[in-house]
Structure formats: C-alpha cells, structure tokens
Amino acid sequence: MKRGNRIWSWIVMIIGILYFFLPLLATFIFSLKAKLGVLSFQAYANVFHDPAFVYNFSYSVLWAISTIVVGILLFVPTAYLIRLRVPKLRSAVEFITLLPFVIPAIVFVFGLVRTFSHPPLLIVNSPALLIAGYTVLSMPYMYRSIDTGLRSIDVRTLTEAAQSLGAGWGSILFDIILPNIRVAILSGAFLSFAIVIGEYILAQYLAKPAFAPYMAYQIQQKAYEPAAMAIISFALTWAAMGIIALVGRGNGQAQVGGGH
Amino acid sequence: MTALDEKRDAPLARPAPHKMSWAWLGVMPFFLFAFLFLIYPSSTIVVRSFQDSVTHGFTLKNILALFDNHYILGAYWISIEISLLTSVGGGIFGFLLAYAAIRGGLPSFMRSSLMTFCGVASNFAGVPLAFAFIALLSPTGLLISWLRALGYNPYFHGFTLYTFWGLSIVYMYFQFPLMVLIIAPAIDGLRREWLEASENLGASSFQYWRYVALPILLPSIMGTMILLFGNSFGAFATAQALTGGQINLVTIVIGSQLRGDALGDPGLGYAMALGMVVVMALAITGYTVLQRRTERWLR
Numbered sequence: 186m187k188r189g190n191r192i193w194s195w196i197v198m199i200i201g202i203l204y205f206f207l208p209l210l211a212t213f214i215f216s217l218k219a220k221l222g223v224l225s226f227q228a229y230a231n232v233f234h235d236p237a238f239v240y241n242f243s244y245s246v247l248w249a250i251s252t253i254v255v256g257i258l259l260f261v262p263t264a265y266l267i268r269l270r271v272p273k274l275r276s277a278v279e280f281i282t283l284l285p286f287v288i289p290a291i292v293f294v295f296g297l298v299r300t301f302s303h304p305p306l307l308i309v310n311s312p313a314l315l316i317a318g319y320t321v322l323s324m325p326y327m328y329r330s331i332d333t334g335l336r337s338i339d340v341r342t343l344t345e346a347a348q349s350l351g352a353g354w355g356s357i358l359f360d361i362i363l364p365n366i367r368v369a370i371l372s373g374a375f376l377s378f379a380i381v382i383g384e385y386i387l388a389q390y391l392a393k394p395a396f397a398p399y400m401a402y403q404i405q406q407k408a409y410e411p412a413a414m415a416i417i418s419f420a421l422t423w424a425a426m427g428i429i430a431l432v433g434r435g436n437g438q439a440q441v442g443g444g445h
Numbered sequence: 446m447t448a449l450d451e452k453r454d455a456p457l458a459r460p461a462p463h464k465m466s467w468a469w470l471g472v473m474p475f476f477l478f479a480f481l482f483l484i485y486p487s488s489t490i491v492v493r494s495f496q497d498s499v500t501h502g503f504t505l506k507n508i509l510a511l512f513d514n515h516y517i518l519g520a521y522w523i524s525i526e527i528s529l530l531t532s533v534g535g536g537i538f539g540f541l542l543a544y545a546a547i548r549g550g551l552p553s554f555m556r557s558s559l560m561t562f563c564g565v566a567s568n569f570a571g572v573p574l575a576f577a578f579i580a581l582l583s584p585t586g587l588l589i590s591w592l593r594a595l596g597y598n599p600y601f602h603g604f605t606l607y608t609f610w611g612l613s614i615v616y617m618y619f620q621f622p623l624m625v626l627i628i629a630p631a632i633d634g635l636r637r638e639w640l641e642a643s644e645n646l647g648a649s650s651f652q653y654w655r656y657v658a659l660p661i662l663l664p665s666i667m668g669t670m671i672l673l674f675g676n677s678f679g680a681f682a683t684a685q686a687l688t689g690g691q692i693n694l695v696t697i698v699i700g701s702q703l704r705g706d707a708l709g710d711p712g713l714g715y716a717m718a719l720g721m722v723v724v725m726a727l728a729i730t731g732y733t734v735l736q737r738r739t740e741r742w743l744r
Contacts, residue, residue: 194549
C-alpha cells in the first residue's frame with residue numbers, strides 16, 4: 186500500500202470512530218452528573234430503584250423470551266421440513282420471511298391494530314398479539330439463522346441415522362437437530378432479544394408495558410435517568426452482539442437489523 | 446461420492462404419499478401464523494386503501510386524495526429527502542470506511558473491531574439513539590458546549606437537532622454501519638490481481654477505479670444505498686423520540702393517524718400506509734436485482 190493511501194485510511198477511520206463514540210461519550214458523561222458538582226452513579230441507582238423501570242424492563246425481558254420460544258417452536262420444524270421434505274415451498278417461505286423488511290414496523294402495527302380491534306378478531310389487548318407481532322419482526326433474523334444452521338449440517342443423514350435407531354419425529358427434531366444447530370439458534374435468539382428489548386413501536390401502539398416506551402416517556406420527564414437508561418440499553422445491545430460473535434465465531438455471518 | 450449420493454437418494458425415489466402429507470401438516474402452523482399475523486393484516490391495508498370508508502364499495506378516491514393533499518405530499522417529500530441524503534451520504538462514508546479497513550493498509554484488528562462496532566451501531570437505534578444525540582447536540586449537549594467554548598454556537602447559525610439536518614445526522618448513525626456490513630464482502634471480492642494487472646499495464650490509480658473497481662462495485666454500492674434508503678424511509682421510533690412527533694415524516698403522520706384519525710379520513714390513512722409499502726417494495730426489489738448483478742463478478 187502506498188503511504189498516502191494509508192493516511193487517508195486513518196483519517197476516514199478516525200472520523201468513523203468519533204461518530205461512533207462521541208454520542209456515547211456525551212450520554213455517559215451526562216449520566217454521571219445527577220449529583221450537583223460531582224460525578225456519580227446516582228442516576229443508575231435511581232433507575233434501578235425505580236419500581237416503574239423494573240416493571241417495564243421485566244416485561245420487555247418477558248416479551249423477548251416469549252418471542253424467542255415461539256420463534257424456535259415455529260421456525261425450527263418449518264425450516265427442517267422445508268429443507269428435507271417440501272423444498273417446493275422454499276420460495277414461498279423465503280418470501281414470507283423477507284416481508285417484514287418490506288413492511289415498515291409502523292405500517293405493520295397499523296395493520297395489526299386495524300385488523301384485530303373488531304369482533305370476531307378482537308385480540309388487540311391480548312399480550313399474545315404483541316408476542317405474535319414481535320415474532321414477525323424477528324422472523325427475518327431468527328428464521329434465516331436457523332436455516333443457515335441447517336445448511337451447515339447434513340440434515341438428511343442425521344435424520345436417517347436417527348430413524349434407523351428408532352427415533353420418532355419429536356426426538357429427531359429436539360434431541361438431534363436442535364442441539365446440532367444450537368449456535369445458529371443462539372445467535373438468532375440474541376439478535377431477537379436485542380431487537381425486542383429496544384423495540385418501541387409495537388409496545389407503544391399495542392399499549393403494553395415495555396422498556397423503550399417507558400424510556401421515551403422519561404426523556405420528557407427527567408434529564409439524567411434517561412441517559413443512564415440509554416447506556417444500559419447500549420450495553421445490552423453490545424452484550425447481545427458480543428455473545429453472537431462469541432458463539433458464532435468463524436461462521437462469518439453478518440448480523441444486520443433493528444427497529445428504527 | 447456419487448455412488449454414496451445415489452444410494453442415499455434411492456429410498457426417496459419411491460413415492461411416499463403419507464410421509465409427504467405429514468410434512469405438509471408440519472409446515473402448516475408456520476403458514477397459518479404468517480397468514481394471520483402478517484399477510485392478512487397487511488392485505489387489510491391494501492384492500493381498505495381501495496375501499497370507500499362509508500359505503501365499503503371500490504374506489505380510487507383515497508389514492509387520488511393522496512396526491513391532492515399538500516400535508517401528505519409534504520410528508521412524503523421530507524421522508525424521501527431525508528432518506529436520499531442519508532442513504533447517499535451514509536453509503537459513501539460507509540464505503541470509504543469499509544475500504545479503509547479492508548484495503549487501506551490499516552492493522553488487521555481494525556477490520557474485525559469495525560465489523561463488531563457496525564453490528565452494534567446498526568442495531569442501536571430508536572429511543573436510546575435519539576437520547577444519545579440529545580446529549581451530544583442539543584443546545585446544552587457536549588459537543589455544542591465545546592463549540593460554544595471555542596466561540597461558535599451552531600444554534601445561532603440555523604442549526605437545530607430537532608429538524609431536517611439534525612435528524613439526518615442522527616440517522617447516519619445507523620446508516621453507515623449498515624453500509625459497512627453489507628459492502629464488506631463485495632470489497633473482499635475485489636481481487637488484488639486486478640489492481641496488479643492494471644498497474645502492470647500502466648494504469649493510474651484514477652484509471653483503476655474508473656475502469657476496473659467502480660464498474661464492478663457500482664451495482665453493489667447502488668443496491669446497498671437503495672437498501673439504506675428503505676431503512677431510513679421506514680424509520681419511526683428515532684424521529685418520534687427525538688422530535689416528539691414534531692417533524693412531518695410519513696411514518697410520523699401514520700403514527701398520529703393510528704392514535705386518532707389525525708387526517709380526519711380513515712381511507713386516506715390506509716392509502717398513505719400503502720404508499721409506504723410500495724416505496725419499500727421498490728427499494729427491496731432494486732436491491733435484489735443489483736445484488737444479483739454483482740454476484741456474477743464476485744464468485
């Protein structure tokens with residue numbers, strides 16, 4: 186490489202690093218200023234001692250775990266059967282799993298609210314609708330992770346070996362296939378976790394307790410606590426991505442996503 | 446290998462109707478779920494866009510009204526402007542960043558750290574992102590107070606965080622990392638031999654880019670920019686949390702329509718949502734087509 190090029194590379198990289206870290210630095214410094222005149226973790230203490238935060242945050246965790254469980258139960262058998270038995274449905278399934286990219290979350294929730302607020306489909310107040318909505322939002326990541334995982338193992342041989350040993354379908358899926366694609370499932374699960382924890386639109390419009398709407402409300406009420414919450418939220422995203430990088434080391438899969 | 450494969454495939458060659466139907470039954474929950482919670486609610490939007498909200502008969506009134514309403518046209522226009530700006534801007538910067546990390550002669554750990562940062566940043570959006578930029582660029586924010594200490598206050602020169610330019614700066618935070626993540630494989634696909642060959646033939650660095658690298662990368666760059674366009678066009682939470690709904694984007698208007706028929710016409714709300722889906726579908730199609738063109742070269 187020529188030397189001039191290297192200087193340009195450094196300049197671009199430094200601008201990128203500043204863009205990435207300055208907002209975080211500003212938020213972090215701001216979050217430490219809750220006590221007048223000294224830097225302290227007071228804002229974090231306030232957040233963790235606030236029952237409303239604990240309440241909303243716990244619900245977000247509950248939604249995230251439910252979404253992951255529903256996603257695994259729904260997508261693992263489907264991806265498995267599509268790969269092994271009904272490949273002719275593959276393009277239909279791929280189309281469906283990409284639809285959430287085409288339909289912006291706000292339009293999606295618009296459709297959900299309008300569809301499910303009249304009898305006989307009056308379930309707009311049920312938590313099940315929120316979990317179903319989150320499962321749809323996480324589908325592109327969850328389904329594709331699982332499918333990529335299945336591609337990397339020899340599904341057919343594993344299945345036939347299990348069958349020869351007398352395994353039933355349930356035990357093939359959950360004792361043989363699932364453990365073999367656990368890395369793929371874990372990375373899909375942690376990405377879904379990050380998405381659901383930070384998700385604002387569905388929880389807000391389906392009027393359910395959740396972390397992001399609570400934080401949006403707090404931005405208008407308080408100064409330092411929202412900064413602490415932004416840092417907590419960032420740390421969680423970071424942890425989720427870190428775990429994905431850790432468990433999926435070497436499969437080189439770029440994880441892209443998020444609800445903006 | 447071939448013999449093994451044939452052996453393995455042999456039992457499947459026999460028709461196995463009962464197995465087949467079990468498999469169909471097994472994928473049914475997925476299709477039922479997708480129909481009930483994705484396809485049916487989305488098709489509701491399409492159907493109601495062409496339905497008179499009183500008589501429920503077929504009408505083009507809602508669609509035509511979109512083009513007659515200055516408020517709505519204005520919202521589409523601002524959404525499109527902000528998406529164009531942040532997709533082209535984020536696309537160019539993201540490309541430069543990815544190229545610098547991969548081919549710029551930087552230490553190799555820079556590349557993997559950049560990828561991790563970008564994975565986090567492209568997922569760090571919505572309410573916390575809005576707050577991070579409030580802490581940085583609001584009138585009392587960190588960077589603004591630094592600049593004020595240097596004797597320059599951008600707020601005296603027309604800058605505000607809560608309108609077009611401010612929101613664009615915030616959107617860039619999730620736009621350029623997405624560009625880096627998607628364009629990196631394409632840059633990896635640029636073979637070093639091509640650079641060496643053109644250098645041996647006496648090409649200048651400008652000629653290498655003009656006649657070799659850019660023609661190969663351009664479909665990929667354009668395609669990813671289109672994807673970024675859709676990414677910003679559909680964004681809602683960040684803008685809502687940053688401006689409290691004070692900026693007139695399509696998503697914000699749809700959000701207030703959902704809270705309580707802000708447009709005073711339910712049909713118009715559906716048509717507006719349909720318009721968004723059409724723009725997004727065009728964007729994703731454009732991305733797919735251009736991505737396929739690139740794959741020819743990068744095998």
